[in-house]
Amino acid sequence: MPIAARVAELVADHAPAGPTTPAAPARLVEDLGFDSLHLMELLVSLQIEFDLEPFADAELVGLSSVADLTTFITSKLSPEIxxxxxxxxxxxxxxxxxxxxxxxxxxxxxxxxxxxxxxxxxxxxxxxxxxxxxxxxxxxxxxxxxxxxxxxxxxxxxxxxxxxxxxxxxxxxxxxxxxxxxxxxxxxxxxxxxxxxxxxxxxxxxxxxxxxxxxxxxxxxxxxxxxxxxxxxxxxxxxxxxxxxxxxxxxxxxxxxxxxxxxxxxxxxxxxxxxxxxxxxxxxxxxxxxxxxxxxxxxxxxxxxxxxxxxxxxxxDPLRWLRCLGADGAAVAVSPTFGFAYTLSRVRPEALADLDFSNWRVAIVGAERVDPLVLQRFAALLEPHGFQPGTFRPAYGLAEATLAVTGTQGETPLAIRPDWSTMLPGQLVSVLEQAPLGVVPAGPGWVTCCGQPHPSLLLEVLDDEGRPLPPGHLGEVAVSGPSISTQAHLGGSTSATRLAGTQLRTGDAGFLYAGQLVVVGRTGDSLKVRGRHLFAEELEARLVTETGIPAGRIAVALGIAAGRETAVLVCEQPLTDDQRAAAEAVLTRETGGADIRIETGPRGLVLRTSSGKARRRELWQRYCG
Structure with missing residues (x-):
């Protein structure tokens, strides 16, 4: 069990008011009612649980919250790293x-x-x-x-x-x-x-x-x-x-x-x-x-x-990158899904004839939506040359957490197909199917599980009131621990990502499934349709699957314009009549009849960040602001 989760369990067990589910920013005395006796019992339990020497009084000064305790215990367990x-x-x-x-x-x-x-x-x-x-x-x-x-x-x-x-x-x-x-x-x-x-x-x-x-x-x-x-x-x-x-x-x-x-x-x-x-x-x-x-x-x-x-x-030349792994013995590589998709579009099977990927041990996948079907196609291309699907390590992280928050442990990654109609805030998400990478059926709606939280981090999924939700329920992902920046962020508070004490509220919507984090989109890049959240990333994935438009050529922005729910599709290529009709059908069906706007143009029409992500808010302002 991750360190943070076990610390939270022990805090809950020793809380004077009885077992509870404490949020990371919860203060031990003010919020959870700990007195000196209960605090002493908790500290002794922590020492026994983690096989630690007795704590010096000076070490305990300033440890006032669940997050503080997690950071302290982590530092005691692994100071050398x-x-x-x-x-x-x-x-x-x-x-x-x-x-x-x-x-x-x-x-x-x-x-x-x-x-x-x-x-x-x-x-x-x-x-x-x-x-x-x-x-x-x-x-x-x-x-x-x-x-x-x-x-x-x-x-x-x-x-x-x-x-x-x-x-x-x-x-x-x-x-x-x-x-x-x-x-x-x-x-x-x-x-x-x-x-x-x-x-x-x-x-x-x-x-x-x-x-x-x-x-x-x-x-x-x-x-x-x-x-x-x-x-x-x-x-x-x-x-x-x-x-x-x-x-x-x-x-x-x-x-x-x-x-x-x-x-x-x-x-x-x-x-x-x-x-x-x-x-x-x-x-x-x-x-x-x-x-x-x-x-x-x-x-x-x-x-x-x-x-x-x-x-x-x-x-x-993406083949040059592959040669580092298949000819020169590199064991670790990192890429967003885009990198694997781009390599698939540029590298033919015959170019891999003299390569051996059996030494490729870790392929971290993150920074954007992890598409299981792209990873599956990439694995199929390289498997004849020694690549194993368990090499993929889907991960989740963000700059405000330094980088890493979750990651798979080397098992074959798991994909699930949730019932998107159950994507209701605070409610249990129904999962229709699950499949390990390699046998994920073609079709829309699949998402990749991004692994467990790293041991020293406490990850929670919160409801709209900031209360922790049980596993499987949709809410906002929140993280606390020693790598979370608790300094005020420079540049204002326009982002949904923000601090609540020492806890980072990420602005990402997700839920826990089989102990792993599933991220479904940004809370600010969604519409409420028939009571559920519709996320721009899922809408883009469905458009790619059902229209054949390449993933790197589109972006969707969602919002309210002139009092009406509105979906804007920005596409960096001309659309055939069939593609436009298919896109309009997908947008109308998924948004429940929202106003639809489709803009087409040359490469560069989709505004992107320096790391390649679509700048959806700026696209919205351009077309509907």
Whole structure:
């Protein structure tokens, strides 16, 4: 049983008012009625349950809620991994026989050892101090090369400052839009310094000016400064300012502490059982939580080998990514569903003839809706070459939780087909069918279970009043624990994701099935139809299945316009008469007769975040605002 769930059980067992289901933010004294005697009995039970030494009085100061107890017990059980100092610990004794490789534009791989990267980071820390960067200052990073990025990121941390990655401009994207976007993020970050690739320093200078910031914009220097001793971090010190994708509003800044990062990286290492010599391969962007924390920081802290390519290099040749796994022995890869679907569209079976995927141990799937039929097709393509469906690890996470929240444990992933007419807030969701990946029938309505919560996190599904719901009931997913950012989010409260004390209310709707989390959509991207929630993601999946329009070409926005329920379909290709008729039929049937609007146009019509998610709220404002 996860640590958080067992702590909650023991709290319920010892509550003076009798067994209850305490929410994570619940205060032990004020909300649950604990007195000194009951608190002492609870602490003794925790010591016995988790085989811990007696707690010192000083350790217990400030532990006032269920979430506080969970964090405390977790830190006692696994200090060697969750230690906040682990993030910088590798700088003191870096490996010379392992490091990071990256794909150059000439198609050749280049490598820097962890020893080389650590030395460069410490020199950069000394140079940053010469530039007037002080502990606690924010330094924004827009660096495409992974060697430069790692040098700058850890140089900033070693100087005691706070790195804040920003997305580079999109190829063929509007430069004016990028400058506006960057100015918004810089206004939130208020950096002391911006480190950027030479090709975009002018653009970021314009953005900084627009944000009325006096900070300097400069390329990363190949400095010869004498390396410095890393700043000794406080676990509560801010270690990273990362931005949300902005899929449900403008991006917001999430401030993560050393403790948050250490806890989440520790969770991921334990979850994967990441070996010291296991090769990880990634094409995800470095400014995105999944690419940064899951695919970059975790292997670095583990000091295991890492091979990276840029997203545009993956798009040009996904077979190059597969060859890292089928020819070069990579064991761990991470991708949203899009990556697997795109690979299917570009790689023919005959191209895999000389590849062996039997060493591919983990394929984490997250960041967007996990489509079981896409994963099933991908597995079928690679199974003749040693790939196993249990390699897939569907997962759920979000930037406000640092990254990882749930994940499957290596079993063949489970898909279910709920009765969507029972998707009523606070009510039990009826499940019509379930099937392991590999035998999921074709057709709409299937969703993938995203695994159990990581042991140190307490995940609950809440009703509209914030009360925990039993398993199987639809509500809002809420999480608490040591990797949850409890700092106020920068950039306003337009998102449904918000803090309630130390508990993160995610704004995602879901339920628990067989101990696993099932996420069905965003509460802000839905309509109530005949009393149930209709989610944009499910509507898109049905449109893809029933019209044949590719998944990457559409987005749906839902809302109320002129007092009427309205569904907007935005499609990046012309529709045949049959496709348009089929789309209208699906939208009318599923929305219960809402007003329907269909917009078609070229690629780029669907507004997307820098991580590729549809910006539904902005699409709604464009067409119905």
């Amino acid at each position: 969750d230690d906040a100092g682990a993030l910088l610990g590798w700088l003191a004794s870096p490996r010379t026989d392992a490091g990071i490789s990256w794909l150059g534009d000439d198609g050749e791989w280049r490598t820097a050892s962890y020893a080389d990267l650590a030395a460069a980071a410490l020199r950069t820390a000394a140079w940053l101090r010469e530039q007037g960067v002080e502990p606690g200052d924010v330094v924004s990073l827009t660096l495409a090369g992974v060697d430069d990025f790692v040098t700058a990121f850890f140089g900033v941390l070693a100087a005691g400052a706070v790195p804040s990655p920003l997305a580079p401009p999109l190829a063929l994207g509007s430069l004016d839009n990028y400058i506006d976007h960057a100015a918004h993020l810089l206004t939130l970050a208020a950096p002391r310094l911006i480190l950027a690739d030479p090709t975009i320093t002018d653009h970021l200078t314009t953005a900084a000016t627009k944000a009325a910031l006096p900070c300097k914009v400069t390329p990363l220097q190949d400095t010869h400064a004498t390396g410095t001793t890393p700043h000794q971090p406080d676990p509560e010190a801010i270690a990273l300012l990362q931005f949300t994708s902005g899929s449900s509003g403008r991006p917001r800044g999430v401030r993560l502490t050393m403790g948050n990062l250490g806890a989440n990286i520790g969770m991921i290492r334990r979850w994967l059982g990441l070996g010291r010599d296991e090769l990880t391969v990634s094409w995800l962007p470095l400014h995105h939580d999944m690419g940064l924390i899951g695919c970059l920081l975790t292997p670095i802290v583990n000091q295991s080998p890492l091979r990276t390519m840029r997203p545009d290099q993956f798009i040009r």
